Amino acid sequence: MWKIARRGQRTTSRADVLPSPNIWYYPDTYELENRAQDVEGDIWRVLEAECPWQGKDVLDVGCGDGFHLPRFAEAGRSVIGVEPHEPLVRRAESRVTGLSSVRVLRGSAQSIPVPDASVDVVHARTAYFFGPGCEPGLREADRVLRPGGALAIVDLDVSSEPYGRWMRADLPDYDPAAVDAFFDGQGFRCRRVTAKWRFADAESLAAVLRIEFSPEVADRAIEDVLRDNGSRRRHAAGFTVPVGYRVLVRDKPTGLVLPGHSSSSSSSVSISPSTA
Numbered sequence: 001m002w003k004i005a006r007r008g009q010r011t012t013s014r015a016d017v018l019p020s021p022n023i024w025y026y027p028d029t030y031e032l033e034n035r036a037q038d039v040e041g042d043i044w045r046v047l048e049a050e051c052p053w054q055g056k057d058v059l060d061v062g063c064g065d066g067f068h069l070p071r072f073a074e075a076g077r078s079v080i081g082v083e084p085h086e087p088l089v090r091r092a093e094s095r096v097t098g099l100s101s102v103r104v105l106r107g108s109a110q111s112i113p114v115p116d117a118s119v120d121v122v123h124a125r126t127a128y129f130f131g132p133g134c135e136p137g138l139r140e141a142d143r144v145l146r147p148g149g150a151l152a153i154v155d156l157d158v159s160s161e162p163y164g165r166w167m168r169a170d171l172p173d174y175d176p177a178a179v180d181a182f183f184d185g186q187g188f189r190c191r192r193v194t195a196k197w198r199f200a201d202a203e204s205l206a207a208v209l210r211i212e213f214s215p216e217v218a219d220r221a222i223e224d225v226l227r228d229n230g231s232r233r234r235h236a237a238g239f240t241v242p243v244g245y246r247v248l249v250r251d252k253p254t255g256l257v258l259p260g261h262s263s264s265s266s267s268s269v270s271i272s273p274s275t276a
């Protein structure tokens with residue numbers, strides 16, 4: 001079960017890569033999932049408010065096959081996708097062919113192949129940053145961010161209903177409060193958002209839920225959604241599922257903070273890089 005593998009932070013033989021069976025083995029179904037996800041733009045609105053990227057350099061780490069890269073490229077100055085799984089690197093490259101401001105690089109969250117202080121926004125969506133154990137990636141994001149830049153992590157909210165309930169059924173040991181406490185302790189603010197997933201037909205809905213959950217939980221989830229949508233048949237509005245997300249954001253300080261002074265205290269003294 002892929003969720004257990006990735007959230008349990010087990011690694012493959014490539015030491016720092018977390019298995020993602022959904023997109024690795026079913027990339028076409030994962031494309032359906034990405035297209036269904038956030039159809040009303042709720043996650044994007046939170047991201048735009050928390051870490052605007054207009055005219056900025058954006059890096060999407062664990063970019064998969066690059067689904068989100070064109071969206072960042074609409075307003076960003078430049079966009080880099082970083083992905084460790086070679087077949088996905090190739091798919092991402094093919095997706096962004098013709099977008100001159102976008103590059104795709106082979107790398108991982110723990111080893112991002114760009115210089116220090118070279119990007120303004122690092123975005124990671126349902127990739128690598130799942131809780132305790134992701135500290136090497138947090139340090140690496142800090143390294144590549146310019147002062148004043150932001151790391152934005154988008155992940156599922158395992159405490160939400162109904163999607164979180166299905167996740168918890170497959171992840172009995174996952175502790176949402178401990179994960180929240182971890183990111184809080186790392187200095188992140190958290191915005192919870194309920195996005196709407198919408199599928200044109202029941203077949204697409206079922207295919208996506210079957211790559212996300214064990215067969216038993218997927219059966220239950222499909223039944224729940226069909227019941228909540230009131231019909232097994234195709235209807236004009238499609239089939240919708242509310243899915244809870246957490247958008248976690250941490251800003252990189254703009255200046256050096258002198259020893260003995262807290263960056264959040266009113267008495268802190270900060271020195272901008274140009275005067276330090």
Ligand SMILES: C[S@@+](CC[C@H](N)C(=O)[O-])C[C@H]1O[C@@H](n2cnc3c(N)ncnc32)[C@H](O)[C@@H]1O
Nearest residue numbers: 016017018020062063064085108109125127128
């Ligand atoms: C569930 S997919 C999400 C892909 C993409 N962010 C999206 O939203 O479409 C998780 C991705 O993280 C990648 N991944 C696995 N280990 C990683 C690591 N150590 N650093 C960065 N990405 C990693 C996987 O190969 C996979 O492409």
